[in-house]
Amino acid sequence: MKLFFIALQFLTILPVKIKANIKPEDFGRSLAFFPVVGMLLGLFSCSALFLFSFLPHMAAVAIVLTVSVISTGAIHLDGFADTCDGLCGSKTKDRALEIMRDSHAGAMGVIGIVTLLILKFAFLFSLPREDLWKFLILAPIFSRWVQVLACFTSDYARQEGKAKYFVEFSGKREIFIATLFTLAAFFLLMRVEGLILCLAAALPVYLSINFINKKIDGMTGDTIGAVSELAEVFVLFFGLIIAGINIW
DSSP: OHHHHHHHHHHSOOOOOOOSOOOHHHHHHGGGGHHHHHHHHHHHHHHHHHHTTTSOHHHHHHHHHHHHHHHTTTHHHHHHHHHHHHHHHOSSHHHHHHHHHOSSOOHHHHHHHHHHHHHHHHHHHHSOGGGHHHHHHHHHHHHHHHHHHHHHTOOBSSSSOTTHHHHHTOOHHHHHHHHHHHHHHHHHHHHHHHHHHHHHHHHHHHHHHHHHHHHHSSBOHHHHHHHHHHHHHHHHHHHHHHHHTTOO
């Protein structure tokens, strides 16, 4: 349970206290539970959707989106903003990392967050109401799996940092378990179409990870958060396409 609680503590605002001694490798091993925590976050968002279902749909979706941001402490949104500032504000690795280290949000970071939230809201609002709960669960599962993928396929771009041990100690076991859980969730909720959705969303995510790796020679906590946010957008986007052409 220690590994699960590490994932829960890192990915949510829940006041989790871990009494057992934590070794550096435990952070990497906890990656196996990231999609599970993503599922819990999704169920929390679903609860908000059902709780406020008496409101006009637009208002309910706005509340759900707000809940999803609050439940994570906006940690990944912050990383997305820093990544936008760093990658758009510099052509060199060292300068990009320096900009991302700055706690102040620049113009590109603000524009990035606003654009991201608008896209999320538009896609959530446009998805079929009767199936929205499925995407509220699948999107955070997929985005946390993407964090595992980013850690497993990358080096750590800094000498030190919060995400260092996640990247350095990620292994085949963690990516296998996380992938198996994620594929199972997509299949159970959407059958074969879910697997198609997962594959479609994985391609642009992989390209994004590859782009960042080439840009700064690895990943940081900020960029892991950034690709996680993009992952949710891609799931909602391709889910909307699938729903629009009545595949499922």
